Amino acid sequence: MSSNGEFNPFDPTGMFTDMRNASMDAWAKAMVQFVNTDEYAKASGQMLDSWLSNSAPMRKVMEATMKQTLANLSLPSRDDVSALSERLTNIEMRLDDMEALLEKYIKLNTKAQRGRQAKTPSQEK
Amino acid sequence: MSNGQDASTRMPTLFDFCDDWQKRTEGVKTFNRLIHTDAKIGQTPKQLIWTLNKARLYRYTPVVPPSERKRIPVLIVFAIMNRPQVIDLRPGHSFVEYMVNKGYDMYLLDWGVPGPEDKSMKFDDYVLEYLPRVVRKLKSVSESDEFTILGWCLGALISTMYAALRPDDGLKNLLLLTAPLDFSDKTAGGFVRWASAEEFDADKLVDALGNVPGEMIDAGAKMLKPVENYVGNYVALWDRIDNPKVVEAWHAMNTWVRDLIPMAGETYRQLVNDLFKENKLMEGTLKLRGEPVKLNHLTANVLNVIAEGDHITPPCQSLRVLDLIGSQDKELLRVRGGHIGIMAGSGAEKNTWPHIEGWLAARSD
Numbered sequence: 041m042s043s044n045g046e047f048n049p050f051d052p053t054g055m056f057t058d059m060r061n062a063s064m065d066a067w068a069k070a071m072v073q074f075v076n077t078d079e080y081a082k083a084s085g086q087m088l089d090s091w092l093s094n095s096a097p098m099r100k101v102m103e104a105t106m107k108q109t110l111a112n113l114s115l116p117s118r119d120d121v122s123a124l125s126e127r128l129t130n131i132e133m134r135l136d137d138m139e140a141l142l143e144k145y146i147k148l149n150t151k152a153q154r155g156r157q158a159k160t161p162s163q164e165k
Numbered sequence: 166m167s168n169g170q171d172a173s174t175r176m177p178t179l180f181d182f183c184d185d186w187q188k189r190t191e192g193v194k195t196f197n198r199l200i201h202t203d204a205k206i207g208q209t210p211k212q213l214i215w216t217l218n219k220a221r222l223y224r225y226t227p228v229v230p231p232s233e234r235k236r237i238p239v240l241i242v243f244a245i246m247n248r249p250q251v252i253d254l255r256p257g258h259s260f261v262e263y264m265v266n267k268g269y270d271m272y273l274l275d276w277g278v279p280g281p282e283d284k285s286m287k288f289d290d291y292v293l294e295y296l297p298r299v300v301r302k303l304k305s306v307s308e309s310d311e312f313t314i315l316g317w318c319l320g321a322l323i324s325t326m327y328a329a330l331r332p333d334d335g336l337k338n339l340l341l342l343t344a345p346l347d348f349s350d351k352t353a354g355g356f357v358r359w360a361s362a363e364e365f366d367a368d369k370l371v372d373a374l375g376n377v378p379g380e381m382i383d384a385g386a387k388m389l390k391p392v393e394n395y396v397g398n399y400v401a402l403w404d405r406i407d408n409p410k411v412v413e414a415w416h417a418m419n420t421w422v423r424d425l426i427p428m429a430g431e432t433y434r435q436l437v438n439d440l441f442k443e444n445k446l447m448e449g450t451l452k453l454r455g456e457p458v459k460l461n462h463l464t465a466n467v468l469n470v471i472a473e474g475d476h477i478t479p480p481c482q483s484l485r486v487l488d489l490i491g492s493q494d495k496e497l498l499r500v501r502g503g504h505i506g507i508m509a510g511s512g513a514e515k516n517t518w519p520h521i522e523g524w525l526a527a528r529s530d
Contacts, residue, residue: 068392085364092373125282129218
């Protein structure tokens with residue numbers, strides 16, 4: 041092998057590895073420079089934009105069809121489920137606030153009870 | 166070898182070829198397994214103590230007796246477009262495990278995976294609805310009025326906004342890891358450059374897709390260093406495929422990297438339009454739920470950790486915040502390494518973790 045840095049004519053894979061390692065760094069640096077150019081930023085923005093524009097009509101048709109199909113089957117649409125989910129999260133938040141209040145009062149109550157218990161023996165004396 | 170000569174200089178025999186062939190076959194099998202299977206990650210024992218929608222708050226099971234534990238609990242706020250298991254990749258190589266062993270009461274906020282129903286979630290929700298409730302629960306469980314937040318990447322951005330908006334909540338220490346906060350330099354870092362191009366329309370993207378798919382975010386992150394991510398990563402693994410330590414570490418990291426999650430659409434819109442393009446946080450013009458986010462209101466002790474080789478959050482995006490916050494106790498730590506490597510790389514255990522622990526230890530009693 042050429043792992044020890046010496047040339048070995050009987051190890052073509054080792055020679056390939058050395059060549060690969062030598063070129064990989066240069067290739068990586070060149071690509072990093074390339075993706076950090078304004079031209080690349082513009083081109084990728086344009087590609088994304090054209091993909092979104094071109095796929096929009098199809099997406100709209102699909103959405104409308106799906107909505108209609110679900111309505112015909114008396115099933116809720118994605119929007120219905122999303123709205124329901126938002127309401128659930130809202131309820132969760134209120135429950136969380138109530139739980140926190142309850143915890144606070146339980147702690148206060150426990151503290152007060154301990155205080156009363158600590159006072160009782162001295163009062164008995 | 167059999168004739169006593171070094172195998173690298175003598176003419177190879179048929180046995181050498183067979184041996185080599187067998188090694189390579191084994192290597193292909195291992196490679197295939199690593200690419201297509203998941204390693205066990207996030208194994209440090211923890212308990213679920215709170216949930217809200219997809220968000221989960223975990224408490225790591227303490228291993229140090231209560232008398233030896235640090236008084237101030239630590240809440241880890243991870244990014245919203247990756248799973249948080251990178252802080253706990255493998256037993257023996259886990260930041261969380263390290264901190265738990267040092268006597269910290271550790272908590273992890275996992276934002277979860279946003280579904281289509283969460284597309285309207287914004288930074289306003291993360292900062293003002295979720296995080297204050299998480300803090301309330303943490304204070305209740307830990308019975309401490311003060312706490313530390315460790316925010317990483319976009320988690321650091323969320324934590325900074327929270328710390329500026331709620332300075333009286335008891336936040337004592339704020340640890341920012343590779344925090345993307347300042348986007349004034351539009352040429353620094355691929356994301357900001359790409360998103361700042363006129364041709365890039367975040368509104369159109371979010372209106373069309375709802376949430377931004379994890380695959381799209383992942384492709385963007387990988388394209389910042391395309392050769393390393395799409396080729397070099399696998400070549401490096403192949404070269405060391407017979408080294409079990411390397412293989413194990415690579416498998417764990419790859420498992421984390423492959424676990425892609427989408428980003429809530431409205432959050433993405435805010436990130437690109439308000440932060441990347443208009444730099445509103447640094448300019449002092451950002452408002453969440455109508456409340457202005459003023460960085461000079463942030464008064465907690467701050468350790469700002471910057472990765473020198475970070476291509477996702479270039480150092481310049483994290484530097485200026487220290488000039489704008491109102492904290493008296495603030496420190497900058499520059500670490501050699503990349504965005505993830507500074508906390509999960511092989512050098513993290515020797516450099517980043519001890520420094521973070523030392524800084525926190527002095528401010529946790």
